Amino acid sequence: xxxxxxxxxxxxxxxxxxxxxxxxxxxxxxxxxxxxxxxxxxxxxxxxxxxxxxxxxxxxxxxxxxxxx
Amino acid sequence: xxxxxxxxxxxxxxxxxxxxxxxxxxxxxxxxxxxxxxxxxxxxxxxxxxxxxxxxxxxxxxxxxxxxxxxxxxxxxxxxxxxxxxxxxxxxxxxxxxxxxxxxxxxxxxxxxxxxxxxxxxxxxxxxxxxxxxxxxxxxxxxxxxxxxxxxxxxxxxxxxxxxxxxxxxxxxxxxxxxxxxxxxxxxxxxxxxxxxxxxxxxxxxxxxxxxxxxxxxxxxxxx
Numbered sequence: 001x002x003x004x005x006x007x008x009x010x011x012x013x014x015x016x017x018x019x020x021x022x023x024x025x026x027x028x029x030x031x032x033x034x035x036x037x038x039x040x041x042x043x044x045x046x047x048x049x050x051x052x053x054x055x056x057x058x059x060x061x062x063x064x065x066x067x068x069x
Numbered sequence: 070x071x072x073x074x075x076x077x078x079x080x081x082x083x084x085x086x087x088x089x090x091x092x093x094x095x096x097x098x099x100x101x102x103x104x105x106x107x108x109x110x111x112x113x114x115x116x117x118x119x120x121x122x123x124x125x126x127x128x129x130x131x132x133x134x135x136x137x138x139x140x141x142x143x144x145x146x147x148x149x150x151x152x153x154x155x156x157x158x159x160x161x162x163x164x165x166x167x168x169x170x171x172x173x174x175x176x177x178x179x180x181x182x183x184x185x186x187x188x189x190x191x192x193x194x195x196x197x198x199x200x201x202x203x204x205x206x207x208x209x210x211x212x213x214x215x216x217x218x219x220x221x222x223x224x225x226x227x228x229x230x231x232x233x234x235x236x237x238x239x240x241x242x243x244x245x246x247x248x249x250x251x252x253x254x255x256x257x258x259x260x261x262x263x264x265x266x267x268x269x270x271x272x273x274x275x276x277x278x279x280x281x282x283x284x285x286x287x288x289x290x291x292x293x
Contacts, residue, residue, distance in 0.1 A: 045090050
């Protein structure tokens with residue numbers, strides 16, 4: 001599980017490389033429309049989902065410890 | 070207390086907040102002078118206070134329960150609720166300061182709302198200091214439970230009542246209408262209410278995690 005999520009993280013990290021194109025070329029994708037606000041929305045969503053997953057994992061670890069007692 | 074070990078309400082809380090991240094940032098909002106797009110802060114700044122309020126209410130409940138039963142667990146639950154509440158309190162203060170900088174002009178303009186929020190913050194910090202200054206466990210639990218029960222109404226008066234009786238820049242104060250009066254239209258409610266509910270449950274969730282860790286620590290200390 002930990003390895004899998006790490007792999008996913010590494011795979012996702014290369015999306016940043018693809019995002020760096022020629023600035024003069026306006027690509028017509030959804031994330032660039034209306035002042036690029038969707039980029040901000042996605043960023044916040046990623047952070048929040050990450051935090052939520054983190055909280056769930058703490059919860060699960062705690063459950064394991066509680067059962068071990 | 071089976072409730073705190075269940076998962077469904079945590080999932081609901083996460084989904085509620087997650088939905089507000091999208092609706093809150095993308096749905097149309099009323100265009101108002103000075104506020105502009107910062108009106109969207111309503112979905113994130115106000116729920117911090119709601120989360121704080123939720124865990125503080127739970128904390129008072131457990132303080133009363135401690136005084137009734139003398140069960141140490143209730144005391145631990147009360148402390149961890151206050152600890153989590155202070156985290157959300159700090160978020161509320163900091164986001165409020167940032168919002169104030171771009172609407173009122175200063176991070177801290179000595180506004181009655183800001184000042185009394187700061188005083189109430191110290192009030193709750195004093196609760197933690199008071200706890201740490203008493204070594205004897207039962208005495209500590211009893212005194213801090215009583216302090217907590219009194220601190221709560223004073224906090225309510227300081228944050229939600231006194232600033233409204235004087236002139237304040239904060240909405241809802243001194244003839245300065247709250248958002249609900251004129252611009253919390255139905256479009257904003259779609260994001261606002263889920264945010265209030267979702268963040269309350271997330272605050273509660275963090276408090277339960279802290280409480281469960283505290284229980285284990287407490288058990289370990291008792292054996293040794």
